[in-house]
């Protein structure tokens with residue numbers, strides 16, 4: 010939700026306050042701020058840096074020159090827009106990372122099922138949530154395997170970027186195969202059996218949590234409406 | 243080229259000095275001061291119970307892990323100054339778990355990956371690949387998806403993918419675990435032929451018979467340290483059994499029989515038969 014809100018909110022101060030309120034404060038409360046910052050930066054940096062540079066130098070229709078490097082001109086408009094993009098990307102990656110750091114996948118599935126969502130949908134949601142850490146793990150393994158066979162990905166940036174290319178394919182194919190395997194394992198254990206099932210335990214959910222969720226959802230809807238109708242920004 | 247070795251180097255010699263490794267998360271000293279020297283062309287087996295630090299040790303030899311303290315040298319050069327890719331041109335490491343090593347969509351592209359990175363191409367590349375596949379019994383499977391091979395053959399594929407690089411040092415992390423009888427025979431043959439070409443072979447194994455039969459030197463690890471280091475007949479001799487037992491290892495059956503019959507140290511079947519006389 011924070012991620013959508015960051016995109017919906019225009020301008021610069023809005024998203025900054027949003028990141029502070031919806032990502033940094035809860036992260037501090039959950040005592041995961043350090044890990045959050047590291048992981049979020051890791052996720053966001055490649056995209057953030059390239060988006061920042063592209064906008065700084067190539068913002069269409071910009072006139073106010075900030076500085077020049079040879080034929081390349083950095084503009085004030087570009088800089089402003091680049092900052093906005095940067096903070097939005099950080100908000101998105103921050104929110105996504107916060108979710109992974111604070112939500113046990115098991116809790117998510119149980120909660121979804123308790124709310125009457127079909128186990129199938131709950132499973133698919135859970136599988137996609139679990140896929141991200143699995144992807145990161147798999148990417149690490151493949152990098153090690155490829156380096157051990159002479160792929161040079163250390164040293165300059167260009168080598169590092171080039172090193173990502175042979176990793177992407179295997180990681181994605183591998184994770185598809187894994188989800189397939191897990192699905193088969195579930196079928197073998199009667200997961201697709203029709204009829205209602207009993208949950209073994211229920212995740213804790215207080216009234217305050219529930220009110221909080223509804224408030225956030227309402228704020229998000231309001232924000233999108235406002236943004237679309239052009240009242241703000 | 244990035245794989246150029248700094249300085250001339252006719253043979254490959256490995257050394258660790260006071261090697262300590264602590265995994266960042268957890269804080270266990272997985273290696274607690276290991277001093278090891280392996281000369282070019284040696285055949286060395288590393289044994290010890292699970293968690294004794296065998297994998298951690300060998301992953302330092304090609305830079306996948308870096309020392310917390312101490313150092314690793316390859317041909318006298320400190321490995322700290324070399325990338326994994328540079329070290330990989332010297333030290334080929336076959337991972338314990340093939341599923342962590344294999345990533346390509348076909349047997350051929352998996353086996354080609356290493357030699358290509360080392361700059362092999364054309365006939366030389368084809369030759370390296372076909373010889374590695376031949377040696378591991380995977381010839382004819384070039385187009386097969388590695389996922390469709392059984393566990394035993396996936397392990398052999400992981401071995402082939404490193405063999406094809408023709409590194410002067412070959413390190414095998416548990417090549418016999420999960421291997422069927424035919425696979426085990428392949429592994430033996432691969433080690434024999436690598437050794438006959440003068441390459442260094444270092445292997446981790448829990449199969450004491452295999453260790454005694456195929457390696458001239460046996461290193462026993464316990465809790466991150468080397469507790470025994472010597473020839474198979476030395477390490478499997480009766481006076482070392484207590485040390486072996488302290489890390490839950492049993493000598494090969496031939497050694498136990500030789501001891502019962504008072505024939506001296508007979509770690510291999512052949513040495514037992516010889517000691518039994520005509």
Ligand SMILES: Nc1ncnc2c1ncn2[C@@H]1O[C@H](COP(=O)(O)OP(=O)(O)O)[C@@H](O)[C@H]1O
Nearest residue numbers: 265267268270272291292293294295296297298
């Ligand atoms: N990635 C890791 N992170 C933290 N601890 C590890 C890791 N890998 C191994 N260890 C620990 O280091 C010790 C040595 O492990 P390892 O070298 O794998 O032993 P072996 O190969 O002899 O079974 C064990 O206590 C193990 O739990």
Ligand SMILES: [Mg+2]
Nearest residue numbers: 296297298338
């Ligand atoms: Mg191991």
